Amino acid sequence: MVLQAIQYEPASASSPPALRILDQLLLPHRTVYEAIAGCQEAHAAIKQMKVRGAPAIAIVAALALAVEIGAAAVAGKLPSSADEVKERIGDRLDYLKTSRPTAVNLGDAVGKLKVVAKKAALQSGATAESVAQAYIEAAERMLVDDVSDNKAIGEHGARWIEENTAAGRQRKADKSHALQVLTHCNTGSLATAGYGTALGVIRSLRAADMLTRAYCTETRPYNQGSRLTAYELVHDAIPATLITDSMACALLAREGDGLAAVVVGADRVAANGDTANKIGTYSLAVLARHHGVKFLVAAPRTTIDLTTASGNDIVIEERAPEEVTRIKGPKVTAEGKIQVDEAAEIISIAATGIDVWNPAFDVTPAELIDGIITEVGVVEKVDGRFDFGTIFQRPS
Numbered sequence: 001m002v003l004q005a006i007q008y009e010p011a012s013a014s015s016p017p018a019l020r021i022l023d024q025l026l027l028p029h030r031t032v033y034e035a036i037a038g039c040q041e042a043h044a045a046i047k048q049m050k051v052r053g054a055p056a057i058a059i060v061a062a063l064a065l066a067v068e069i070g071a072a073a074v075a076g077k078l079p080s081s082a083d084e085v086k087e088r089i090g091d092r093l094d095y096l097k098t099s100r101p102t103a104v105n106l107g108d109a110v111g112k113l114k115v116v117a118k119k120a121a122l123q124s125g126a127t128a129e130s131v132a133q134a135y136i137e138a139a140e141r142m143l144v145d146d147v148s149d150n151k152a153i154g155e156h157g158a159r160w161i162e163e164n165t166a167a168g169r170q171r172k173a174d175k176s177h178a179l180q181v182l183t184h185c186n187t188g189s190l191a192t193a194g195y196g197t198a199l200g201v202i203r204s205l206r207a208a209d210m211l212t213r214a215y216c217t218e219t220r221p222y223n224q225g226s227r228l229t230a231y232e233l234v235h236d237a238i239p240a241t242l243i244t245d246s247m248a249c250a251l252l253a254r255e256g257d258g259l260a261a262v263v264v265g266a267d268r269v270a271a272n273g274d275t276a277n278k279i280g281t282y283s284l285a286v287l288a289r290h291h292g293v294k295f296l297v298a299a300p301r302t303t304i305d306l307t308t309a310s311g312n313d314i315v316i317e318e319r320a321p322e323e324v325t326r327i328k329g330p331k332v333t334a335e336g337k338i339q340v341d342e343a344a345e346i347i348s349i350a351a352t353g354i355d356v357w358n359p360a361f362d363v364t365p366a367e368l369i370d371g372i373i374t375e376v377g378v379v380e381k382v383d384g385r386f387d388f389g390t391i392f393q394r395p396s
């Protein structure tokens with residue numbers, strides 16, 4: 001079974017495109033796909049984090065509008081002119097962009113897709129249908145491009161670790177040596193269109209027989225690590241160990257050179273390399289630096305935001321207190337049987353009346369980042385500074 005956060009069927013002669021998302025609030029014990037008929041459903045699913053992950057959010061938003069437009073076209077209910085379709089596309093994309101603020105991929109996709117619609121509407125002989133079709137094709141290309149980008153990220157990251165870490169060099173020379181990696185949150189097939197970014201690096205290391213073990217943090221409070229990354233690693237039969245977020249320091253102290261790198265994803269990389277990622281990432285970067293372990297960010301170029309100067313300018317989403325004070329999951333019998341077919345239990349784990357701070361992300365300063373792995377190569381600091389100028393000229 002291929003793990004897919006997103007299932008999409010292109011339009012046929014008689015039926016519009018169809019989109020379904022895997023409801024990640026029910027993973028790992030229940031696999032339920034939910035149909036997304038348009039922008040409202042997509043906005044709600046993204047806001048509730050039924051689907052999450054910077055690339056996946058952008059792709060689901062883009063495809064939800066493709067489904068909406070495709071359905072209108074099949075029903076003969078598109079606005080009558082090319083310009084009206086272009087305006088409708090712009091308005092719906094602006095609405096989708098409000099679903100979550102921190103990940104730049106959504107905003108990047110919105111900007112690019114608006115340009116597609118604008119250019120299509122300016123074509124001589126443009127019609128409502130031609131603008132609609134141009135948009136749908138561009139949205140569908142995002143799904144395909146993301147998987148190929150992630151596989152390239154995986155390869156670049158694996159090669160960098162092999163060449164730039166003691167464990168990598170030892171493991172390449174002698175397979176009796178261990179090479180372990182620690183990752184945070186979920187950056188795999190459940191956060192993207194497939195394969196993943198940081199988890200893509202782990203997959204590529206494993207495919208090259210370089211990886212002996214992956215460690216994943218549980219990533220409180222949403223538990224992307226224990227519910228999603230652990231699920232992906234078990235699914236792929238990659239030797240892996242789950243730790244609580246608070247165990248990371250003891251792990252780095254225990255594992256020494258055998259732990260080659262901490263590899264994480266990103267939601268927004270600012271122009272100076274400061275990186276917003278899941279809450280807890282910054283503390284891992286500090287620990288990695290203290291223990292002499294490489295700290296790597298894996299992200300496609302669509303996550304690099306040259307219009308945001310530094311981490312100080314990144315809006316950090318704050319989420320509901322209940323995500324911290326409650327946990328939800330299936331009951332477990334005294335014999336240890338997980339009751340997946342019964343309604344999930346919601347359990348309070350905090351004192352009533354306590355104030356809660358629940359930022360979904362934090363910012364890791366560029367100074368603590370050893371490399372940013374993209375689909376066109378690994379960017380390292382030169383004279384202490386990241387310069388992304390060249391990577392946007394490189395062909396994918």
Ligand SMILES: CSC[C@H]1O[C@H](OP(=O)(O)O)[C@H](O)[C@@H]1O
Nearest residue numbers: 052053054187191265266277278
């Ligand atoms: C390749 S996913 C990037 C990023 O998205 C996750 O956040 P969330 O689960 O809240 O959408 C996490 O920060 C990942 O590193």
